Amino acid sequence: MGKLKITETKLQDVKIIEPAVFGDNRGFFTESYSDKDLKDAGIDFDFIQDNHSLSSQAGVLRGLHFQRGKSAQTKLIRVVTGAVLDVIVDVRKGSPTYGEWEGYILSESNHRQLLVPRGFAHGFVTLTDNVNFLYKCDNYYDAKADGGIAFDDSTLAINWPIDLESAILSEKDKQHPTFKEFEADNPFVYGEI
Numbered sequence: 001m002g003k004l005k006i007t008e009t010k011l012q013d014v015k016i017i018e019p020a021v022f023g024d025n026r027g028f029f030t031e032s033y034s035d036k037d038l039k040d041a042g043i044d045f046d047f048i049q050d051n052h053s054l055s056s057q058a059g060v061l062r063g064l065h066f067q068r069g070k071s072a073q074t075k076l077i078r079v080v081t082g083a084v085l086d087v088i089v090d091v092r093k094g095s096p097t098y099g100e101w102e103g104y105i106l107s108e109s110n111h112r113q114l115l116v117p118r119g120f121a122h123g124f125v126t127l128t129d130n131v132n133f134l135y136k137c138d139n140y141y142d143a144k145a146d147g148g149i150a151f152d153d154s155t156l157a158i159n160w161p162i163d164l165e166s167a168i169l170s171e172k173d174k175q176h177p178t179f180k181e182f183e184a185d186n187p188f189v190y191g192e193i
């Protein structure tokens with residue numbers, strides 16, 4: 001058995017990865033990233049950019065985001081302080097789970113990492129203050145390719161665990177198109193990203 005615990009999820013190609021965590025009287029130690037262990041588990045990406053965001057308060061909602069075309073990104077996500085509900089939507093045309101969303105609790109205590117393939121819209125809401133959110137990407141940031149879908153889209157009907165009226169949002173995230181509008185020009189095709 002490999003060193004990582006890998007759990008498949010309801011969504012096609014999405015995996016939860018749990019590294020070993022060694023606790024002792026000082027705290028814990030964990031290998032938060034091992035290229036070899038991931039490759040041994042069949043997870044083989046060239047991660048080339050690390051991102052870190054701080055969300056100061058509970059109720060910060062970021063999303064739903066993606067990058068189009070050649071700038072599409074696989075993301076490997078983890079939370080090092082606090083907790084979030086991380087939400088992703090499979091927007092790859094032809095995927096068995098097209099249009100479906102799922103939420104995953106990622107927290108400083110569960111050490112879970114979420115592998116989000118290219119062609120997913122991604123967002124999260126903070127469940128605590130001071131969330132340090134880290135993720136690796138296999139493509140660089142490309143402002144021109146940046147896109148989004150409204151987090152409160154009625155077709156997707158994501159069950160965010162907060163009162164959306166009081167969500168703390170960026171100006172950009174208040175203005176994304178609906179899922180239907182996005183679908184009219186959806187660049188993501190399952191198996192071709």
Ligand SMILES: Cc1cn([C@H]2C[C@H](O)[C@@H](COP(=O)(O)OP(=O)(O)O[C@H]3O[C@@H](C)C(=O)[C@@H](O)[C@H]3O)O2)c(=O)[nH]c1=O
Binds near residue numbers: 062063123170
């Ligand atoms: C994402 C990103 C942003 N930026 C800049 C652009 C902007 O001036 C500032 C803040 O950007 P944003 O408001 O887009 O940050 P944020 O809302 O945290 O965006 C992130 O949200 C989560 C949900 C994701 O899935 C990520 O891929 C990313 O889109 O940082 C970069 O320089 N590089 C990057 O990779």
